[in-house]
Amino acid sequence: MRLFTGLELEASVLENIERLLDQLKHTAPIQWTSAANLHITTKFIGNWPDQRLPELQTKLAGLPRRSPISISIRNLGFFPNPRSPRVFWCGIEAPGLAELAADTDDATAALGIPRETRPFSPHLTLARVRDRVSLDKLHAALVALPGRDFGQFEARRFFLYESQLRRGGSVYTKLAEFALT
Numbered sequence: 001m002r003l004f005t006g007l008e009l010e011a012s013v014l015e016n017i018e019r020l021l022d023q024l025k026h027t028a029p030i031q032w033t034s035a036a037n038l039h040i041t042t043k044f045i046g047n048w049p050d051q052r053l054p055e056l057q058t059k060l061a062g063l064p065r066r067s068p069i070s071i072s073i074r075n076l077g078f079f080p081n082p083r084s085p086r087v088f089w090c091g092i093e094a095p096g097l098a099e100l101a102a103d104t105d106d107a108t109a110a111l112g113i114p115r116e117t118r119p120f121s122p123h124l125t126l127a128r129v130r131d132r133v134s135l136d137k138l139h140a141a142l143v144a145l146p147g148r149d150f151g152q153f154e155a156r157r158f159f160l161y162e163s164q165l166r167r168g169g170s171v172y173t174k175l176a177e178f179a180l181t
Contacts, residue, residue: 001053002163003045003175005060005104007097009038009124010153013073017090017150021126027137030088031128037172038124040071040092042158043104045113052111057176059107060160066180068154069096073124075148082139085129090150092122100158100180156180 009017018035025032048056071094078085101120109115129135160176 001048001050002165003048003056004041004161004163005043005045005158006161007040007042007069007071007155007158008174009040009073010151013151013153014038017073017124017126020090020145020150023145024126024138024141027141028127028135029133030135030138031130033125033127034169037170039161039172040094040097040122040124040155042097042101042122043108043116045108048113053175056108056111057160059111060104060176060178063100063103063107063178066096066100068156068180069094069100070152070154071097072152073150076126076142076145079123082135084132085135087123087125088127088129088138089123090126092124094122094155097122097155104158 014035017038021032021035045056071092073090073092075091077089077091079087079089098120101116101122105116157177157179159174159178162173162175164171164173
């Protein structure tokens with residue numbers, strides 16, 4: 001099974017992002033993310049044996065307790081840059097989220113899962129750019145947006161997700177829930 005840990009978005013934030021996606025989808029022929037698949041990844045685990053799932057869940061349940069994490073979803077951008085992007089993203093500001101990701105990385109490393117090699121950069125992947133296509137209309141639509149603040153919420157739990165790659169896109173299933181406090 002292919003696994004990752006992450007946070008779900010509050011319904012009001014998800015609705016705001018869904019409206020944004022509806023406004024922008026017609027502007028560029030790129031691979032847009034389904035709003036139902038939006039989440040904040042804290043650790044990509046990768047392939048994990050089914051029989052070791054209880055061991056992983058026990059390790060994640062043992063993460064240090066912490067206060068709820070205040071999350072603000074705002075700003076838009078491109079990785080690595082706007083001229084030749086691979087990812088169109090929405091930003092996340094969340095003091096304490098990097099610490100949760102680091103604790104998750106430590107816990108999973110103890111099980112043999114490779115540590116992250118890149119700095120933690122929380123974001124929502126709104127679209128992937130696979131081919132070189134004109135993004136002029138998308139850039140113009142972004143300039144015309146009335147605002148780039150999509151809401152805020154408090155995360156009080158995180159989840160272990162399974163990611164199943166399907167022909168129509170990935171399907172994410174929550175396998176376990178873990179309280180932060």
